[in-house]
Amino acid sequence: MAHDPGRGTDFKSVLPSVPAIEARGISKRFPGVQALADVHLQAYPGETLAVVGENGAGKSTLMKILGGVQPPDAGEIRVQDQPVAIHSVKDAERYGIVVIHQELNLAEHLDVAGNIFLGREPTRGGILRLVDPIIHERAAAIARRLGLDVSTRTMVERLSVGHQQLVEIARALSLSSRVLILDEPTSSLTERESARLFDVLRELKKQGLCIIYISHRLKEVEEIADRVSVLRDGRNAGELAGAAIHHDAIVRLMVGRELRQFFTRHAPERPVRETPILEASNVRWSAQQQEGVSFQLLSGEIVGMAGLMGAGRSELAETIFGVRTLRTGEIRVSGRRLKLKSPAQAIAAGILLVPEDRRVQGLVLSNSVQHNISLASLNTVSRMGLVQPRRECELAQRMVDQLRVRTPSLQQLVGLLSGGNQQKVVLAKWLCRTPTVLILDEPTRGIDVGAKAEIYSLIDQLARSGMAIWMISSDLEEILGMSDRVLVMHEGRLAGEVARSELSEEAIMRLATGGAL
Template sequence: MSHFLEAKKICKSFPGLQALNNVDLNVNKGEILAVVGENGAGKSTLMKILGGVINPDSGEILLDGQTVNIASIPQAQKLGIALIHQELHLAENLNVAANIFLGQEPRRGGILRLIDNKIYDLANQIMQELGLNCSPHALVSELSVGQKQLVEIARALSFQFRILIMDEPTASLSLDESKRLFGIIKALKEKDVTVLYISHRLKEIEEIADRVLVLRDGLNSGELQKSEIKHEAMVRLMVGRELKQFFQHAHRVQKTAEPLLRVEALRYLENQKPITFDIRPGEIVGMSGLAGSGRTELAETITGLRPMLTGEVFLKGENISISSPADAIRAGIFLVPEDRRLHGLVLPASVKDNILLASLNNIGHLGIIPLRGGDSLVQDMCEKLTIKTPSLNQQVGFLSGGNQQKVVLAKWLCRKPRVIIFDEPTQGIDVGAKAEIYALMDELAKDGIGILMISSDLEEILHVSDRVLVMHHASLAGELEGKDISEESIMKLATGGLVAA
């Protein structure tokens, strides 16, 4: 039997990375196929190829038994393929209705191509179906992340399609919003629409998928039929080994230890519930929450990137004032940012220059940096962190994600860190490098450094943290410790529910 959509032997490589290696995918009409895999497994790349965003190096795509060439987004749309991207791609300067219908506005006025005002009614219909409660006239820049995500979904729903590809649509949705989305997906299935669904939330997949395709490191790792879709089975195929082998952080913190860092009654927004927490020496504190729940903003406030409206920060019991990144760095509080390419690294500069960036004052004399100054320090760091680079003068932009992350870390280890805040430390990093990063964090903790790890990867939170803080709507929703830490308890806090005592 031939499938409705079939992708055969798809290959795609990026500089320094084989993203997809002879990957096969097939799906039937009215089927919900979940595609799972770790970050960097190639899911998004495969979906982008099917959506016409990028072109494969080789391979064949068949639709209804016919070979098709999906060279561009308009072509994909013509074939009836709609793609909801993982990242938000919205024109924030336009209103909701304009975004939903961008590129396919209902028109009148013939050659004048005026935009028909019924756009707002049409938008309203879709928005209500999705439970997006705002005006279609509202500017997208004023929406919350969850609402933006819904606009992105509404946009795909606005036109006729036979295949809907959803790349982590629920990443920033509340439980309610997600539930509603599943309802819509099921209704689409009834109408014989094919859905390709990517998510990290394996629970969701158990709930709605008809079949699961697992990718690992750009290869097909296996398939699960409806009856086999179980959390453990998926994880086994995703990581390629039993879950037990997953990194385990040695919990060795003394509960009685004096806090290393204490944040008291901190606010970075007006009308915000003050945030108070502490980190003990050698402790890895995980911080969970939905995207947009304020985790990154909190980290930025503690490290002086954002003005602190109220609150105090104590380091070893001593009140320190942080009003700029320089203050935080002087105190030994460092941030390894979420978007390392944008905020962590100077991409066109060399490995050496990046590592030394925060320590130039210590190396230079009177502002002049000796030509080979710091070479030995950089060499040490590269060895200690096993940074794989052809030379110290390699442009950092050409390194793999894992090595880039280590360069960011090396930059801070050149100074004397006391607290390091990791924001999504393993996003887009392959499994092997992930383990190395975890080991490094463990190493740092062993030296008595306090670590705050912000992560959307529950697996990671579960296995690396000594203690977990959960954020919801820019406030601390709760704190979990020991055996209270579970996927369910975290999600409940993150979506605004209270943990059953």
């Protein structure tokens, strides 16, 4: 028996030799794009296989094919070494394959048990038996397996995202599935919720489930995967197993080249000016807050803001941007007090927000790149209320060039661009107004490695040009790599500040979880 010094027992030697699921030579073509070309994938019972790749590498398409959402053009799927035909999600479920999508698919107005048995409600003489204690017992048994410690009678809408996700997994287990595919499961989870999810996944793996895990967060992949399969441009780019699973090695396979300088923060050459550009004192947006939030931003610095989901970071940003009502406190920009009624005043004062969810708050997806970029600056390209098409086009072209937005044309609908390019369009919308304070809420969520690197280098340039950058992020690597100092929030208050010299994951997490430095 081979022994792997890094990871204890070599998993391959203890695994059954028949893959739980196998994809052979899968190809899929969309008009203009070969999404998948001759892709192979095997996943065994009792292992966690991570599938990684940049956006557009074909991960989602492959998972859609395995999950029955889309048929492949060519290739074969085998379950337990038998070729199977999967034409629908129902088919996939029958073969024990369940996909948990990034956007959860739950009926919010039903309770936990109702969701677990949705579509397979036990009936007696045509009458629902959901009130029946037996159903709740069955649901509770599954919930216990997952450490889901809520009553099965709780309405799903009242659960946190982390708990909702466990409900989806519970539903998968109730289908007695053998292959569990998770697509970016931690993208809206807090660190603590993610940790619990990993515990659950490890437990399920021990019970013999095959887990296919798709993520952009390579640290998670390092933590949880037994094997990593990398896709690049719709092809297999390579595989890593055991101790070979390492951040840099994965990135190398993903991009096909070394990303030497991923985080590009250059510490400012001269000390940043000491007069604050933004001063927030005693800011409160909710009646539940015991104390207000006070902090300052200096021009030319990048201030990271960490905290768990629900700590109030986005709420604070939205309050200072004028989306939420300021209950108490005051905000000063370059010493002048800001009267906030709506985002219009914040924008006029040079405070601009790149919101957390670009698809919901940042972009008009059904409009063109050009219209999105100019949306907040139409007054600069119009005369007497009429938009001057030539000037608008010039403005949009300038921003597209400057940020290197990859789009076939300015008329392309933003909804059709990749996540990274969409995020660049949101940035472009604000950068053509030359902000003094730029608030970035989760600036790189769900975008691929290459675009991330570009956005980091852009943020660094902006800070060096004198802008104050306030970067809210749940990605600790990003916070550590980019911030000059870090503010940490916990339950609606500022828990503390960590200087660059003292930055460490532990220090941030201690503050974020309510501890002291």
